[in-house]
Amino acid sequence: MTEDFKIRWLGRMNFAEALALQEELVARKREDLDAPDEILLLEHEPVYTIGRTPDKSSLLGAVHLPHPLFAINRGGQATYHGPGQLMCYPVVDLRRCGQDLHRYLRWLEQTLIDFLATYHLSATQREGLTGVWIANRKIASIGVGVRHWITMHGFALNVCGDLSPFAHIVPCGISNVTMTSMEKETGKSISVVDVAREFETALRERFRVLRCGPEAQNRVFVTT
Numbered sequence: 001m002t003e004d005f006k007i008r009w010l011g012r013m014n015f016a017e018a019l020a021l022q023e024e025l026v027a028r029k030r031e032d033l034d035a036p037d038e039i040l041l042l043e044h045e046p047v048y049t050i051g052r053t054p055d056k057s058s059l060l061g062a063v064h065l066p067h068p069l070f071a072i073n074r075g076g077q078a079t080y081h082g083p084g085q086l087m088c089y090p091v092v093d094l095r096r097c098g099q100d101l102h103r104y105l106r107w108l109e110q111t112l113i114d115f116l117a118t119y120h121l122s123a124t125q126r127e128g129l130t131g132v133w134i135a136n137r138k139i140a141s142i143g144v145g146v147r148h149w150i151t152m153h154g155f156a157l158n159v160c161g162d163l164s165p166f167a168h169i170v171p172c173g174i175s176n177v178t179m180t181s182m183e184k185e186t187g188k189s190i191s192v193v194d195v196a197r198e199f200e201t202a203l204r205e206r207f208r209v210l211r212c213g214p215e216a217q218n219r220v221f222v223t224t
Helices: 015-031 101-117 164-168 182-186 192-210
Strands: 005-013 037-044 047-050 069-071 079-081 085-091 124-126 129-134 137-147 150-158
Touching (some): 005 015, 005 192, 015 150, 079 164, 085 192, 101 124, 101 129, 101 137, 101 192, 137 182
Parallel strands (some): 005 037
Antiparallel strands (some): 037 085, 085 150, 129 137, 137 150
């Protein structure tokens, strides 16, 4: 079996360390076209991020933020990451997947929607907005960066825990948005570790949809 797709669970990791790891993987894939695609699953220490935009209004001034802020090379406005969120960072060569960023974003959304359905949660896309919603409540935020058709960053799925840090910003630049989590929607105790383990299975199936060609669809290697 050709090992060209890896998933890694990294546990709790600070943002700077995770960003450095993504940069390293992107650089490696630029140098070696045969390097495997990798998907990193992890949980962050509390942090705010904002994408490459001249409009910083979603930070509400930023000086009041209770946690560190990183300006990074993804699209989109400000968001919060912290304990209780499952972070997913795919480092994927889109040249193997049709070089279509729009298709990639919709794939991320649909993967989340299908996964949440296994918890009996009816999630949807919203026209004109990137992310995943349950009614008018946002449960997952998506922001990606692409260099030479290699992706980094990805999505944050709210699993459990404290959502109050979102109140210090305008999440994703959407006024009056209500953030929610799997735990709030199901009324059940859910851990990020358990969700990450189950999400690996979903990724193995859904990655075949993203990849181009039947031969690539069957090459999967998972490591923890």
